[in-house]
């Protein structure tokens with residue numbers, strides 16, 4: 131029996147919280163305060179930044195201000211793909227040369243290992259499984275893109291990436307219509323909430339102050355303003371990613387893009403035997419409106435994709451609630467991939483926001499004249515990237531405060547990248563809706579009219595969106 135839409139738990143932040151429990155919320159800011167560094171936002175970016183800064187300079191007084199609780203945003207809702215993708219690499223290659231982009235890619239490869247290693251060292255059990263990343267093609271057009279993608283990744287030095295045909299793919303995972311796949315070892319599956327909770331506890335244990343239920347309404351040089359008081363600090367680091375538009379003066383910097391997920395009930399041994407997937411690779415496809423999935427530690431499939439991509443006026447969701455139509459669209463992908471799961475119960479659905487800059491390039495910045503810094507715009511590839519951003523912010527702050535110099539990280543091409551703002555409404559809304567409607571139409575066309583040529587529609591959407 132398939133589950134009716136009403137039996138699905140919808141929202142509640144995410145399945146990961148239903149699984150691991152909501153945290154006790156820390157005390158809000160009691161009044162005006164001062165610090166050496168104030169970090170706005172308690173997701174992976176903010177917490178990793180606090181972690182590395184405090185480790186590097188133990189006497190630093192660091193305060194994290196979080197509007198709800200650490201992990202309330204994408205860091206507590208994502209697909210748990212810890213992998214080496216970084217948004218904007220190709221553009222950085224164009225702007226700074228191929229070699230600079232190869233350095234960025236290498237740093238991302240190392241970052242996957244860094245997160246796994248630090249989590250281990252800090253005693254954070256985040257259900258990490260280092261099975262790599264498997265991306266599959268299910269149409270001839272997707273296969274052509276997959277091969278091009280594979281070759282492209284090799285050109286950035288990823289010598290250990292592999293390309294599989296239909297039979298080798300089926301040996302790993304049995305997906306209906308899979309015609310090929312590419313696999314990289316630079317990825318791991320994890321439980322997002324276990325990581326973010328563990329990280330918050332580790333940061334606090336180091337002596338960082340965390341105030342939750344404390345929304346920052348405005349960031350100015352040396353000031354983070356909240357309804358309960360202002361924290362003054364030489365460095366104010368904005369780590370609010372998809373929520374950035376809610377800050378005064380930041381409305382058009384990063385567009386909050388929705389991503390939605392579903393989690394099935396735990397599958398039976400027989401169901402897993404029919405599917406395979408014993409390598410527990412994180413799984414994605416080559417559709418224009420792509421899907422991503424993981425096999426969870428407790429034997430479910432958690433699968434995500436684009437639902438309603440964007441809400442008018444850069445609004446964000448309500449505690450992760452997602453539309454019934456999106457839940458159905460994700461279930462359709464699940465059963466298209468795994469027809470034997472047609473009757474499986476969907477237990478949970480949720481959504482979250484990620485930050486998209488106008489040029490789709492992630493960045494990490496410290497403005498030396500104001501002490502304001504930020505990192506984000508990861509466009510859905512932030513689980514690992516947030517860690518690289520945090521170590522880079524650490525180096526930038528240390529250099530600026532005279533405690534360090536240039537480092538390999540401060541020289542990476544995404545540092546201090548500038549981007550123009552998004553268009554005002556209604557153009558922003560129209561553009562994003564149009565882009566995703568076009569991607570879906572292109573995917574549909576490629577499924578119905580198999581040919582190896584990618585639909586021209588998708589190329590037009592890419593150009594309009596500023597992705598290429």
Ligand SMILES: Cc1cc2nc3c(=O)[nH]c(=O)nc-3n(C[C@H](O)[C@H](O)[C@H](O)COP(=O)(O)OP(=O)(O)OC[C@H]3O[C@@H](n4cnc5c(N)ncnc54)[C@H](O)[C@@H]3O)c2cc1C
Nearest residue numbers: 171173174175197203204205208209211346373482512513
């Ligand atoms: C559904 C979904 C699936 C995803 N899957 C993957 C994946 O599998 N792999 C991957 O690499 N990436 C994935 N991503 C992206 C990834 O989760 C994010 O890029 C990453 O978590 C961003 O971390 P962050 O700390 O920068 O932002 P967030 O985790 O969003 O944290 C920002 C924090 O700032 C707080 N905040 C916001 N505004 C204020 C304010 N004014 N005052 C105080 N606090 C504030 C928020 O409450 C939040 O806790 C996914 C994203 C979503 C939404």
